Amino acid sequence: MKPLIIALALILATPLPAYAHPRPPRDLRQLAQQTGIKIGSAVDIAALRAESDYRKVLNREFSHVTAENAMKWESVEPQRGTFTWADADTLVDNARRNHQQVRGHTLVWHNQLPAWLTTGVADGTIGNAELRSILRDHITTQVRRYKGKIRAWDVVNEVVEEDGTMRQSIWLTHLGPGYIADAFRWARRADPHAKLFINDYNLEWNAPKIETTLALIKDLQAQGVPIDGAGFQGHLGIQYDYPGDWANVMRRFAGLGLEVAVTELDVRMELPVTPEKLATQAQYYSRALTDCLSVKACHELTVWGYTDRHSWVPGWFEGQGSACLLDESLAPKPAYQSLLAVKSPR
Ligand code: 9MR
Numbered sequence: 493m494k495p496l497i498i499a500l501a502l503i504l505a506t507p508l509p510a511y512a513h514p515r516p517p518r519d520l521r522q523l524a525q526q527t528g529i530k531i532g533s534a535v536d537i538a539a540l541r542a543e544s545d546y547r548k549v550l551n552r553e554f555s556h557v558t559a560e561n562a563m564k565w566e567s568v569e570p571q572r573g574t575f576t577w578a579d580a581d582t583l584v585d586n587a588r589r590n591h592q593q594v595r596g597h598t599l600v601w602h603n604q605l606p607a608w609l610t611t612g613v614a615d616g617t618i619g620n621a622e623l624r625s626i627l628r629d630h631i632t633t634q635v636r637r638y639k640g641k642i643r644a645w646d647v648v649n650e651v652v653e654e655d656g657t658m659r660q661s662i663w664l665t666h667l668g669p670g671y672i673a674d675a676f677r678w679a680r681r682a683d684p685h686a687k688l689f690i691n692d693y694n695l696e697w698n699a700p701k702i703e704t705t706l707a708l709i710k711d712l713q714a715q716g717v718p719i720d721g722a723g724f725q726g727h728l729g730i731q732y733d734y735p736g737d738w739a740n741v742m743r744r745f746a747g748l749g750l751e752v753a754v755t756e757l758d759v760r761m762e763l764p765v766t767p768e769k770l771a772t773q774a775q776y777y778s779r780a781l782t783d784c785l786s787v788k789a790c791h792e793l794t795v796w797g798y799t800d801r802h803s804w805v806p807g808w809f810e811g812q813g814s815a816c817l818l819d820e821s822l823a824p825k826p827a828y829q830s831l832l833a834v835k836s837p838r
Contacts, residue, residue: 517832520553527785527836530593530643532556532794534756536802537579540586549822550798551590556643558595558755558794559583560804564604568634572608577637584641595755595794596638598646598691599631600675602661613662620666627663627671628678635682644687644792646723646755647679648672652692652708656700672708673717680718691723691755697735702744709748723755726780727796729812730761730772739783746789753792754784759827760805760815770814774830777817781834 517523524531533554539546550557561567562579569575587594609626612618618626635645651672653659663671679688690709695701705722712719722745728734735741742752759776761769784790797803798817805815817828 520828520831521555523832523834524555527834528838529784529790530556530792530794532558532592532595532792533798534558534560534597534794534796535562535583535586536560536797537562537582539802540582545822546799546801547586549818551586551592553798554592556593556595556792556794557583557587558597560597560797561604563597563634564601565609565630566604566606569630570606572606575633580638584638588641593643594638594641595753595792596635596642596645596686597755598649599634599679600627600647600651600663600671601649602659602663603650605662610662613666623662623666624671624674627667627675631675631678632682635679635686639683640685642683642686644689644721644751644753645679645683646691647675647688647719649691650693651690652701652704654694654698654701656704658704673712673715676712676717676719687720687751688718689721689723689751689753689755690719691725693725693727693756695722695724696726696728696738696741702741706744706748709745709750713748719750721751721753723753725756725796726754726758727756728759728776728780729809729815730759730769730776734776734779738780739786742783742787742790746787750789752784752787752790753794754780754790755792755794756796757793758796758803758805758815760809760812763811763813765814770826773814774826777827778830778834781831785834785836785838 517526520531531554533550535557559580562583568577568580584594613623651659658664676688695705709719745752757780759773761773781793784793795817799822800814800816801820803816806813818824
């Protein structure tokens, strides 16, 4: 009798493997808890303010948030020296109240720069030395303002071109290649605890971009530049093959000692929507989550908006849409269910 009791006790005391959770997750927040990664969404601040159903679902489902536009330079300093933090503050305050961590997006980019900056550079009234100090002040001011409230910053965004050359932004052409190292150093000084990321699109599969970005990171590390992570935006479309090598690519970045994250996932399609297309889209979403879960260093998967009611896709790709997990009326699509059904290897 005794050995049987001991055997039974042993079986009961053995912890269940992570994938053997008794119940499937009820929502994305619970999925995030069970898998141990952060599941986030980009946030449309106007919707957060004005639409109670949008706010309710955002705060129920997501434990991580990124401002879709509110932290970009043109949003926070539309006139030189005039700062407009209200939208970014709203996001950060809402996050604190709802136990959400925040990804700061983005400090150095070639898009959504304020007009005073781009015209000043173009007409020569802002010279290169002044431009460098403007960039330093921008990074320092913004990172300090949210010190301790941002888990990770996208310090530089989209600095490499599709052909693997460095992007000829105003930063590169006026400040030289050292602007990237400077940006990371200034960000670290302003908030020593925030994780500092490089972020890009098509980094999931585009070989020239992957190789250049890896080389850039190694070079930064050799100079002692503080860089902690690489973000894969993940703007996918079902008319293209799923980037089947993505997990291996993530592992290469992780091999440099970096955290990796999926920072802007969405999966667009050519309209009209059909059940077949939604089923394919669901596979893309679940594969992206599976890829992240299969790489130890992947700690975050963020979608670029969670509802088709507010998605950048229709405005940018003619005839395309339906890229998000929930439809316009906030009803879950097959993609949402497919995420909940992912079996975590962790
Ligand atoms: O979703 C954003 C959209 O509302 C803006 O109009 C657009 C302007 O460039 O930027 C979109 O977000 C981009 C993100 O900041 C960086 N990666 C690509 C995203 C989609 O364009």
